Amino acid sequence: MFTLEKSVLIDCQIEEIFDFHCDTNNLPLISPNYIKATIIKIDKPVRLNSEIILQILQYNLIKTNWHIRISDFEKNKIISDLQIKGPFKFWEHSHIFELIDGKVKMTDKIKYELPFGFIGKILNSLFFKKLIHNQFVFRHKKTKELFEKK
Numbered sequence: 001m002f003t004l005e006k007s008v009l010i011d012c013q014i015e016e017i018f019d020f021h022c023d024t025n026n027l028p029l030i031s032p033n034y035i036k037a038t039i040i041k042i043d044k045p046v047r048l049n050s051e052i053i054l055q056i057l058q059y060n061l062i063k064t065n066w067h068i069r070i071s072d073f074e075k076n077k078i079i080s081d082l083q084i085k086g087p088f089k090f091w092e093h094s095h096i097f098e099l100i101d102g103k104v105k106m107t108d109k110i111k112y113e114l115p116f117g118f119i120g121k122i123l124n125s126l127f128f129k130k131l132i133h134n135q136f137v138f139r140h141k142k143t144k145e146l147f148e149k150k
Contacts, residue, residue, distance in 0.1 A: 012147040
């Protein structure tokens with residue numbers, strides 16, 4: 001199992017950034033241009049046990065369906081999604097929100113495991129670990145830009 005944790009401090013209201021992350025329609029606003037996410041199904045409003053099915057197209061080549069369930073949800077504190085079916089052997093992603101000196105510390109914590117056993121571990125070391133890290137660096141940068149422009 002691999003873990004990635006990335007945080008950013010954003011000068012905004014915690015309610016505003018939490019609500020933004022509850023709306024899956026905002027995903028394209030903070031995703032790199034080589035990732036296209038299309039919502040196939042979503043239980044609204046997002047809450048504990050909501051299910052979301054996304055179609056993800058990467059680099060205009062790789063298309064996968066991703067079925068997730070909200071496994072932890074506490075207003076203005078945490079949203080966690082757990083993969084039910086998708087490209088990973090295991091995937092859990094938590095958005096954690098904390099107030100620090102009048103700003104919001106937003107942390108993404110990702111626990112994941114690639115399929116294919118030993119080969120998956122090699123692919124993670126060579127490629128996926130950096131790819132996932134870079135996606136979250138991009139997301140944090142875009143989120144900070146969106147919220148601090150207002």
